[in-house]
Amino acid sequence: MEKVILAEKIAYSYNKTLAVDHISFHIDKGEILGFLGPNGAGKTTTIKMLIGLLAPQDGKISVLGMDTAKELNKIQAQIGVCFEEKNLYEEMSAIENLKFFASLFGIKKIDAAALLKKVNLLVEKRQKVASFSKGMKQRLMMARALINYPKVLFLDEPTDGLDPVSARAVRDVILEEKEKGATIFLTTHDMMEADKLSDRVAFINEGKISVIDTPENLKHEYGKRILKIRYRLDGRVEEEELSLEDKDMSKRIDEINSKHSILDMHTEEATLEDIFIKFTGRKLEG
């Protein structure tokens, strides 16, 4: 499998604070890697290094087989970036923004209206971005990231603080781009989003990657798979957790069933957040 993004022992520190501590990872072609971590974990610094805004102080990055230190402009011509911070030209309309950025990519003709439709952003032609809601701006940022038909997308907290409709629109676009073969680096502290979208997730905390794997593998390997049974005992409702790995689980179920009246029972898997806490001792949000 072609490694579209390859980071080897990259590090970056602000003054004396090590924000990213010699991390290594790769992303295969057409894959979505969810980069999970709480605020200040090093997600944005990592993405800034990958897109060339920061030069790694140690290590090496290659994107699409090109070294970011040597062929940055060639790389930037083939990537799309959606920032966490809204950095649009607010005094321009959505279409003017898209046309301006298209001109920087050397694209003379763009179907701005189709791009806006793609991200479900229906606005007046001359409406200034300054009057847009946060969700509308985020969708426009997403449209801007797609302006050059990028092979690689870098999305920094693309649904952070969005209403459910806007968040869904953004997620749909991400999945659509993946379908088309784009490779996507997604940073988020929303574990539900990461679970839904990512082929693999990496946990980053205090600048270090704790683990990197598919959500299913992580849940299987590190999650506690249990069966919860609720039954009635002397008029009270009792709840009991049984491990699915326990050899005596069936015997215990039979025992409860013979003596008591079972109200309900269901299996429960660990969430990515549970696993993150297990690895880092920190919660994902905040």
Place this chain on the structure above:
Amino acid sequence: MSISRIFSIMKRELSLGPRSPMLLFALALPLILTAVFQLIFGGLWQEKPVLAVYDVGDGVVISELEKNKAIDIIDADSEDEILNLVEVREADVGVIFPQDIEDILKEGKEVTLKTYVDGEAYAKDRTIIAATMLSVLRSIAPEGPEVDFEQILLGEERGLGILEMMLPFLVLYGVMGGAFLGPAILLVGAKEKKTITALLVTPSSKAEILAAFGIMGVVLAVIMGIVVLLLNGGWTQPPLMIPLLILSSIFMAELGLIAGLAVNDLNTLFANMKIFGILLVAPELFIIFPKWPQWIAKIFPTYYFMHPVLRISIYGDGLAEVGWELLVLLGFIILFFIPIPFLAKRLGK
């Protein structure tokens, strides 16, 4: 480096960037100051330069001169009358056209024109009169008239008036508004609004972005410089003045880019301007107070812009006199370019 990307960024900034209230104020200030100075010290509605003419021959040149609207003509009857008109300052310049001047010029022979010049007359008025006379003579001898001016100065050479002393300051302000504040405000504004990071992840290089901001500043500054010079009657010798304005605008644009790269917010930019701005305008003090040791003025880079403006506009100096100052200015441009690539490394962090 892509010219089309530079042009795209410039186009955007020119169409939307100068809406910044601070930049608009900076651009308007030299015009406001010009209006204030002109109103207080006169000059805005100054009359046209006056040329007294005595044509010994048939008056063909006078009739041609009278068609020209740049100067007023007094038709004198004798050389004595010319002398008197200039002495009593009813005319800035008096000229005597010899007999058969038309034939002499047409034959391609050299003609000597005796001129009386009022020492108190403005240099720009003298320049306008000389240019007008040459234009009329050229219409008589299109191949190029061979003219030698025999100049007799009447009275003392005048000292500098307030308007003339302030001219370099006003032009500097105009150039500063466009070339220094333009790139600085746009760059810091782009950093504050984070739009600079959006630009930096496109194929546009830092050099292209800075070049776009810088060129835009230079264009604005040259226009501002010309406007201020025109409003103050200092627009003389365009072939020399335009290169001077371009060089000084490039120098100021470099300072603007350095300031824009070094600071991250507009408040800090303006605070620093209050502190360091005096260094830019300091040479003006040495123009106002000519008895101060003039070598001190030469320490300041802007001296090599303000002094040539004064010499060209007011004294009518040419390349031979101010050429070395333009070369020093070019040296400063090279010197102040050096820190820009180093500071640019911080962009986007």
